[in-house]
Amino acid sequence: MQVRAKKRLGQHFLKDENIAEKIANTLERTTTIALEIGPGMGSLTKYLLKLWGKNLWVSEVDSESVQYLNIYIPELRPNIIQGDFLQLDFDTLFGKEKISLIGNFPYNISSQILFKALDNRDKVVQVVGMFQKEVAKRICSPPGNKDYGILSVLVQAYYEAEYLFDVPPASFDPPPAVNSGVIRLERKPQTSIGCDDVLFKKVIKMAFNQRRKKLSNALSGMLEGRKMREDIGHKRAEQLGWEHFVELTNFIGQV
Numbered sequence: 001m002q003v004r005a006k007k008r009l010g011q012h013f014l015k016d017e018n019i020a021e022k023i024a025n026t027l028e029r030t031t032t033i034a035l036e037i038g039p040g041m042g043s044l045t046k047y048l049l050k051l052w053g054k055n056l057w058v059s060e061v062d063s064e065s066v067q068y069l070n071i072y073i074p075e076l077r078p079n080i081i082q083g084d085f086l087q088l089d090f091d092t093l094f095g096k097e098k099i100s101l102i103g104n105f106p107y108n109i110s111s112q113i114l115f116k117a118l119d120n121r122d123k124v125v126q127v128v129g130m131f132q133k134e135v136a137k138r139i140c141s142p143p144g145n146k147d148y149g150i151l152s153v154l155v156q157a158y159y160e161a162e163y164l165f166d167v168p169p170a171s172f173d174p175p176p177a178v179n180s181g182v183i184r185l186e187r188k189p190q191t192s193i194g195c196d197d198v199l200f201k202k203v204i205k206m207a208f209n210q211r212r213k214k215l216s217n218a219l220s221g222m223l224e225g226r227k228m229r230e231d232i233g234h235k236r237a238e239q240l241g242w243e244h245f246v247e248l249t250n251f252i253g254q255v
Contacts, residue, residue: 014043014104014130016171021047023182026164027102027128030186033057033094037085037103037113037129040065042073044104049076057093059085086116090123100126107132107176114139114155117185121158127185136163136181148238150208154201157193157242159185193242195249203249207237215240215248222252 014020024047027034032055039045039058048056057079060066066082081088086109090099101124105113110131117124131139134147139155140163141147155161164182169175193200203219210218216233227233228251232244240248 012104012107012172012174012176013040014167014171015173016167017043019167019171020044022165023102023104023128023130024048024051026182026184027051027100028126028186031098031100031125033097033099035059035099035101037101038106039069039103041068042076044102045069045073045076048102049073054079057081059083059088061085086112090120094123097123098125099123100128102128104130107135110135111151114151118154118158121187122191125187127159128182129185130167130180130182132176133166133179133181136183139185140183143241144239146238149211150204153204153240153242153245155185157200157246158191159187161185193246195246196253199253200245200249203252204237204245207240207245207248211237219248219252226251 020043023044027048034048034052034056036045036048036056036058039060040062045056045058056076058069058076059081060069061082061084063082066080069080070077081093101113101117103113110129113129114127117127130136135151138147138149139151140161141149141152162184164184167180167182169177169179172180203222206222207215207218214234214236216223216228218237219228228248232240232248
């Protein structure tokens with residue numbers, strides 16, 4: 001029986017065996033369970049299986065891809081979760097176990113995958129993912145860099161972010177129009193950063209939505225007439241590390 005998994009919107013399947021093996025070896029054994037997101041036809045999966053065995057799970061939304069995996073990687077069958085990764089309940093699936101996430105992430109939902117990890121940071125200890133290079137660089141960018149933005153702050157508040165290596169378009173079928181990059185995120189010891197999480201996100205988004213303005217002006221609507229410290233208020237959003245945004249959030253929360 002011949003089954004070919006279709007190429008769904010936003011997904012480019014990895015065909016370079018050397019790159020697939022390199023990505024698999026990048027995921028460190030800091031948890032018992034590894035969950036691959038969007039395995040497609042299993043180019044990365046087969047290398048992960050060698051390393052993780054029965055502790056590897058996969059989440060796949062596409063029924064043709066699931067059929068393909070069932071036929072050609074039968075040992076994976078008990079651990080195939082058919083459904084939308086963004087809707088998964090980690091507590092129901094894995095109980096108290098910590099997990100690591102890995103995958104060649106579809107470009108159109110890569111940021112949503114990160115937000116899912118952030119929302120479940122008490123369980124998600126590590127993330128290894130392939131992103132559009134521009135997004136990967138943004139996630140790992142330090143303050144003061146033009147790539148530094150909302151995603152940089154939110155991720156780096158909870159995870160150590162490391163850009164690992166580039167992946168050229170020729171490594172995929174079909175080749176994307178952009179370069180890709182692989183990053184690794186390792187959760188910091190603390191899962192709380194000492195401020196209101198919801199307000200933290202609001203402050204960051206408002207600051208970067210007006211990133212050309214000084215923070216005292218960009219955040220004026222949240223300050224209600226109060227003045228923030230001059231050494232922070234005279235800076236722009238891209239100049240502040242996540243720790244300063246925590247400080248700002250606590251200051252604004254007292255208004």
